[in-house]
Amino acid sequence: MSRWLERFRPYLMVAPAIIVFVLFFIYPIGYMIYLSFHEWDFISPDKQFVGLDNFAGLSEHPEFLKSLENTFVFTFFSVGITTVLALLLALWINRPTRFYGFVQGAVFSPHIISLVSIAMLWMWLMDPQYGLLNWGLEMFGLPQSEWLASPETALYSIILVAIWKSIGFNTLIIIAGLQSIPPHLYEAAALDQSSRFTSFAKITFPMISPTLFFLIIMNLIGSFQVFETIDIMTQGGPLQSTNTLVYYIYEYGFRFFQLGYASSAGVILLIVLSILTVLYFFLMSRRVHYQ
Amino acid sequence: MAEIRFENVKKTYGEDTIIPDMNMTIKDGSFTVIVGPSGCGKSTTLRMIAGLETQTEGNIYIGDRLVNDVSPGKRNVSMVFQNYALYPTMSVKGNIEFGLKNRKVPKAERQKLIEEVAEIVGLTPYLNKKPQKLSGGQRQRVALARAMVKKPDVFILDEPLSNLDAKLRQQMRSELVQLHAKLGTTFVYVTHDQVEAMSMGDEIVLLDQGEIMQMAPPLDLYNYPANRFTAQFIGTPPMNLVSVDQLPSAGFSEKAVEQIGFRPEKAKLRHFPGNDQFSMPCTILNRETLGSEIIYQLDTFAGKLYAKTFNEPVVDDEQLVVSVNNEDIYYFKENGRCIAPYLNRETPIKVRSTV
Amino acid sequence: MKTSRFALKGLNVLGLLIVIAIFATPFVWMAVTSVKSLSETITFPPVWIPETIRFENFALAWDSGPFLRYFVNSLIVTLSILVLQLFTIVPAAYAFARYRFFADRVLFALTMITLMIPTQLIFLPVYLQFSSWGLLDTHLALILPFAANAFAIFMLRQTFKQVPEELLEAARLDQASEWKIMYMVMVPMAKPTIITLLLFSFITHWNDYFWPLVMTTTDASRTLPVGISALTNVEGGVAWHIMMAGNMILVVPILIIFFIAQRHIIRAFVYTGVK
């Protein structure tokens, strides 16, 4: 009896978690892939096998292509700008005093606020008529912007909000990376009379580059999933200018009940995320190697 | 109280055989020290007694009980670990009490037992402290108290003093010996330090590559090494060995030996040759003055030798003669076995009492 | 030399104040707007100090929907998730850290794959699944998928792995059962990690918008973020002051907790992000 228990204990221990994962993550992924080869409207009893038709359809679907483009633009700018600004900010505010601690807290605060509130708050700030941002632009003698109301600026406005929300988190992660650099490296550099720039290029940057790699990949994975701000602030508009991949899936699955289409768009997102995930694990195994 | 018996015990990890075939009886109530170079299988042996490892083949008995299939908690064995292994989230009292609770010892009795052992090891004022707040020596005592409170049949200790500084280690050694005398329980103590082994054990098991090189009381190990390994492992500096073909006087080869050996402390340094059988000219390469004694490193045509004297320092650079009394010479056969002085036969690997 | 240093220091402080302003102003503006009158929200240039502080906006926002219901739903969902996670994560992490068993690598790989699957990818199939089980628009639909957490298992496994083997052996010799070793020895040692992970989970699910949006159809199971988002289309056009008042109700408690436990929360997020 006890031998039997001994043998099965580990399985018993992981079972609850594994059941949840299989039921709600692994199986649904499989089902999504299955649906992507079918046409189904959710109501009719049978699902019709259509092979790769859904994917072919997507490749000619301007709305989908637009959403793909938007997702890439969003990802490129939000991740790029966030990472660079966070690095600069981290180098600047990585100091142990109370005041700097307060600055760090302030920068970080948006990260724990619901995106719903952030989206609604920024809608208000970006209101073309009465918004605070246009008032600010006017104060500095700059031309006002239409922000979310114009297809030209809407996506960039959303990018701005994404940066504002995530920069603090990124900054603090980089600060943690900076603080884990052994101080004796800098002491050696100081003895060699190296300039600040040299010690950044020769010590700081190489030492935190693994952290930066991780951040970038995590940010990429996160930004391919952007949904909340879009749903609340623009609903993909105006003129599809802020339609993104996840929003597209949501609309085609939930509004138009084209489950095949939505699923094949999901498969495409899955492929992108898988590539990033493989990259992530590859880097992780490398980093484990360093330690 | 129990003796421990190993019967043809073999332990392998995958392809590696760590212990090929071990047979021994650890006497009831003894303070047995298992000693040997690092990696020779001392911990593995101990852990098999505790049940933390299972032997690949063979039987282990504790007392009359065959414990092959008995789980660690039920062997009535207490262990003291090298890094103490105290539960950091429990107080000293909690640490000592944990095993009792698991054995469902009633509360009042637990309280009494804890007070008793705390008194013995001098921890009474620290019972409510967390282990992290204690010094190394105090932690060691907590580990001992935790082991003692279960009133085990066997205590096993795996290099328990190696994390202490030299002075404290000295003190704890004698405390452990006294504790053993007081409790009378079988102690199995592992160390890689031969000095520790010699000073603490009343029975020493010398291991090399999983094989018992010799099992004997400390003085027998010193006086009657069973083989070259034992001779060289016990004593600092180790026993000098000289190959017989390097010796001019023919007398040795008669005994069909390969090498002769002598302890550095038996070497005599003189200015003139005597009539000892072993006598050779030498120069001093180096000297270590340790206070009461001096260790010389000597250069001879038969290689480098050590000598340890308690005499006045000898002047450097002099041509000297190193010689040894006949009765201090050990003979080693080709198979490594040793013939000790006065004992015109091979010393047995396991000696029960002084020959 | 000395003056230029002084100037540099001043410039630095000014820069830091600007940084604080960038992150604080939106919240201040939210607070100011939340006590304005409707007419004060539609003036340009905007007014910073409203004529009368209208606290009734909060009541209006609160009464504009069944917010008590939303609040209770949020509480039920989030707390259930935390409790369930505690019971699934700890044994799984322990098993992955401490046992070699036949399928351990496969099952751990499966966990790691799960870690990388966002809810945005699986909501459609899970929705279909829940609809066939009749679970749509229930608390269970919001709780069950998050009853385990791959990320937390991964982190806790790392922590468990760092516990020295000797400690477990000592416990085994103390006749502790495996369950007892887990709950009496390992879990207390991993307490900081567990608290960190729970804090992280709490904030994630308390703030979650996407999943409840997808899985709920009525107020019976909607949570606060979804409820608040409905303020964007209060009938009769946009009422910014009410919207901001509603969001204040959601944001202020979190911000207060944040500034009280700032260090711990930041450590929780940074720790879970880096390691």
Ligand SMILES: Nc1ncnc2c1ncn2[C@@H]1O[C@H](COP(=O)(O)OP(=O)(O)O)[C@@H](O)[C@H]1O
């Ligand atoms: N779990 C294990 N797996 C494989 N090899 C092991 C394991 N434990 C110990 N060994 C090997 O067994 C040999 C003896 O180890 P040990 O008994 O710890 O030596 P020591 O005498 O230093 O205590 C060593 O060579 C060690 O590498």
Ligand SMILES: [Mg+2]
């Ligand atoms: Mg060892």
